[in-house]
Structure formats: structure tokens, C-alpha cells
Amino acid sequence: MSTGEAGTKRAESVGEAGNAGAAWSRTDLASNPHAAGDKQERVRRMFAAIAGSYDVNNRVHSFGLDQRWRRFTVRKAAVQPTDHVLDVACGTGDLSRLFADSGAARVTGLDYTEEMLAVAREKRGQSVGGVARNIEYIRGDAQALPFVGASFDVVSIAFGIRNVQDPAKAVGEFYRVLKPGGRLVVLEFDRPRNGLIRWGNDVYTRRIMPLTATLISGDKSGAYKYLPKSVETFLDREQLGVVICAAGFKDVSQTPLTFGVCVCHRGVK
Numbered sequence: 729m730s731t732g733e734a735g736t737k738r739a740e741s742v743g744e745a746g747n748a749g750a751a752w753s754r755t756d757l758a759s760n761p762h763a764a765g766d767k768q769e770r771v772r773r774m775f776a777a778i779a780g781s782y783d784v785n786n787r788v789h790s791f792g793l794d795q796r797w798r799r800f801t802v803r804k805a806a807v808q809p810t811d812h813v814l815d816v817a818c819g820t821g822d823l824s825r826l827f828a829d830s831g832a833a834r835v836t837g838l839d840y841t842e843e844m845l846a847v848a849r850e851k852r853g854q855s856v857g858g859v860a861r862n863i864e865y866i867r868g869d870a871q872a873l874p875f876v877g878a879s880f881d882v883v884s885i886a887f888g889i890r891n892v893q894d895p896a897k898a899v900g901e902f903y904r905v906l907k908p909g910g911r912l913v914v915l916e917f918d919r920p921r922n923g924l925i926r927w928g929n930d931v932y933t934r935r936i937m938p939l940t941a942t943l944i945s946g947d948k949s950g951a952y953k954y955l956p957k958s959v960e961t962f963l964d965r966e967q968l969g970v971v972i973c974a975a976g977f978k979d980v981s982q983t984p985l986t987f988g989v990c991v992c993h994r995g996v997k
Contacts (some may be wrong), residue, residue, distance in 0.1 A: 734780045735876075740741040740790075746854045749897075750752070750948060750949055750950045751763070751770040751771070751773040751774040751949040751950055751951070751954070752774065752950030752951070752953060752954040753950060756959045757881070757950070757953055757954060759760030759907075760828055760961045761938050761954060761957055761958055761961065762890070762958065762961055762962060763935050766826065766890070767891075767893050768840070768869075768882050768893040768898045769936070771840075771841075771891045772840055772841050773949060774949045774950065774951045774954060775819070775840075775843065775844050775951070776842075776843040776844075777947055777948070777949035777951060778943075778945050778947050778949065778951045778952075779820070779841065779843040779844045779846070780843075780847070781944055781945035781946075781947075782788065782819065782820055782844070782847070783820055783822070784848075784893065784944060784945075784946050785941045785944055785945055785952075786822075788940075788941075788944065789937050789941055792838065793986055793989075794822075795822065795826075796992055797886075797906075797915060797985050797986070797992070798822055798823045798826050798829060798886060799826060799956045799980060800983075800985060801823065801884060801886060801913050801915045802823070802826045802827055802830050803970050804911075804913050804992055804994050805827070805884065805911050805913045805994075806911065807827060807830045807831060807832045807881075807882060808831075808832075808835060808881070808979075809832075810833050810912050811823065811832045811833055811834075811880075811881035811882055811926070812832070812833060812834045812835075812836070812879065812880050812881055812882075812935070813827045813832045813834070813835045813836070813880065813881065814836050814838065814873075814875070814879075814880045814882070814883045814884070814905065815827060815835060815836065815837045815838065815880040815884045815885070815886075816838050816839075816870045816873075816883060816884065816885040816888060816898070816902070817838070817839055817840070817870060817885050817886070817887075817888025817889075817892075818838060818839045818844075818845075818846040818848060818865065819839055819841075819844045819848070819854075819886075819887075819888070820844055820851065820866075821837050821847070821848030821849075821851055821852065821863070821865065822886075823884060823886045823915075824837035824848065824863055824865070825851070825852075825863065827882070827884070828862050828863050831937075832862065832882070834862050834864075835862055835863045835864070836863075836864050836865075836866065836880075837863060837864070837865045837866070838865075838866055838867070838868045838870070838873070839867065839868075840867065840868070840869055840870070841867075842867055845866075845867060848865050849865050852865070868891050870885070870888070870889075870898040870901065870962070871874055871892060871893065871894055871897045871898050871901060872901065873901045873902075873904070873905050876893050876905075877904050877905060878905070878906065878907045878908070878910075879905050879907070880905050880906055880907065880910060881906070881907055881909075881910050882906075882910060882912075882913070883902040883905065883906055883910065883911075883912050883913075884912075884914070885898075885902070885914050885915070886914075886915040886916075887915060887916060887917065887990075889916055889968070890916060890917070890958050890959070890963075891958070892963040895963070895971060896966075896971050896974070896975070899912075899971055899972055899975040899977075900975045902928070902975070903976050903977060906997040908997055909996065909997065910947065910996070910997045911996055911997075912972065912977060912993075912994065912995045912997070913992060913993070913994050914968070914972070914992070914993040914994075915990060915991075915992050915993075916962075916968065916990060916991060916993070917959045917962075917989065917990045917991075918959070918962070918964060918965050918984070918988055918989070918990060918991045919959065919964070919988070920988040920989060921984075921988050922987060922988070925987045925988070929987075929989060930956075932954070933956040933959070934956045937952060937954065937955070937956070938952040938953050938955070939987075941955075951981045965982050965984070965991045965993070968993060969982055971991060972993060972995045973995070976997065977995030977996060977997060978995065978996050978997075979995065979996045980994065980995040981993070981994045981995075982992065982994075
């Protein structure tokens with residue numbers, strides 16, 4: 729091995745060893761990132777690195793549509809005034825806040841990354857009226873929810889199910905903590921079915937967005953290279969629907985949004 733090759737390997741090793749390095753290297757993303765045995769920890773490091781610029785990049789790179797998609801998801805949940813809502817992988821709390829605005833009695837936002845929760849709590853503190861009072865944010869794992877069974881009327885997860893180490897295990901947990909008649913809503917990216925739209929979306933997500941999002945965030949974790957790869961290699965809408973049905977959910981429906989860029993899945997316990 730040459731000195732240069734040894735140096736490169738040492739750099740890659742350091743980059744994968746701790747928070748100071750990239751969570752996702754080019755080598756990691758050459759294959760399926762969902763197959764990584766330490767995917768959960770890599771995802772945590774990635775979101776810790778981009779927490780401060782996460783909201784800005786969401787708005788800019790979705791052209792503001794991300795909030796419209798979230799509002800649609802809240803409507804699909806058919807929230808009632810007595811409902812307790814669990815928002816899994818809540819990130820900086822955008823969906824949690826929309827559930828609170830919808831009139832839910834109580835909203836719990838859960839996320840695996842403390843840095844994202846810190847932003848969510850700061851935003852909660854800036855709220856006016858009753859919204860701040862009926863949201864609680866806690867750290868936790870979607871695959872081992874820290875709640876007794878039948879605790880919630882609604883469980884949601886937006887753009888987070890593909891980041892879980894074992895999505896089927898997480899969906900099983902969602903079923904466990906829902907009350908009978910409770911609703912699950914899952915918002916996740918997909919690839920448009922129209923060939924021309926899919927081509928344009930691929931160019932945008934693979935070429936343009938990684939460059940501009942990395943520039944805005946100053947990210948060195950590989951987050952915005954992971955994003956398109958994680959969508960391409962994740963379950964498609966039909967496969968995710970099968971996972972939801974297999975967990976026991978009934979009346980499962982899927983609604984494509986914005987030409988199928990993302991899909992809102994809904995199921996009932």
C-alpha cells in the first residue's frame with residue numbers, strides 16, 4: 729500500500745469513527761445505506777450536524793411544499809379535540825406544531841436526535857397562545873417506544889420511516905401504542921411514476937439539491953447526499969403499504985402528493 733493510499737484509508741476511518749467526521753462517505757453511499765448495520769447511529773450524527781439549518785433547507789428545497797404536505801397529513805389524521813397524538817421522528821417539530829394547531833388535546837414529539845429536539849423546544853418557546861402548552865418533546869427510539877400500549881389516538885411520522893434501522897419493527901410499535909380505532913399517518917418521499925417528471929425530480933434531487941443544500945448548511949456529514957440515495961433504495965409506496973398492513977392496520981390508503989414526489993399513507997388499528 730502506498731503512503732497516499734494509507735493516508736486516504738486513515739482519513740476515511742477517522743471520518744466514520746466519530747461526530748467530527750462524515751456520517752456518510754461516498755463509499756457508504758455507493759451501495760444501499762439502509763443495509764448499514766450502524767445506520768441508526770449514522771442518521772443520528774447526520775441530523776445532529778444539520779439541525780440548525782434543517783428548516784431553512786426544507787423550505788428552500790421543497791419550494792415551501794413541505795408544510796403543505798404536513799398540513800395534508802394532519803387532515804388525513806382526522807384529529808378530534810380529545811386526541812393524544814404521538815409524532816415520531818418529529819425533528820424540529822413542524823408537524824407536531826400543526827397537530828397542536830389542529831386542536832389535539834395533547835401532542836408528544838419524539839426524536840432520536842437531541843440537537844433536533846433542542847430546535848423544536850426553542851420553537852415551542854416562541855409560540856403564542858395554547859400551542860406551546862400542549863406539546864411535549866422527548867428523546868426516544870421509534871423501534872422501542874417508551875409508552876404503554878394503547879396510549880395514543882394518532883401516531884404520525886413524516887420523512888422519518890426510511891431513516892429507522894428496522895421500519896417494520898417501528899410500524900409494529902406504532903400499532904402497539906395506538907388505541908383501537910387509532911390512526912397511523914406516514915408521510916414519506918417516493919419517486920414519481922410519470923417518466924418525465926421522475927427524470928426531472930431525479931436531476932434535481934441527485935445533482936442540484938445536494939450542492940445547494942450543502943452550501944446553505946455548511947454540512948460535512950454527507951446528509952444531502954444520503955437523502956436522494958435513501959429515497960432511491962427505500963421501499964416504494966406499495967412495499968411500504970405491505971409493511972403497514974402486515975403490522976395489523978386496516979383500511980390502508982396511499983395518497984400521492986405533488987406528482988408522487990411524496991406519499992401520505994394512512995391506516996387504522
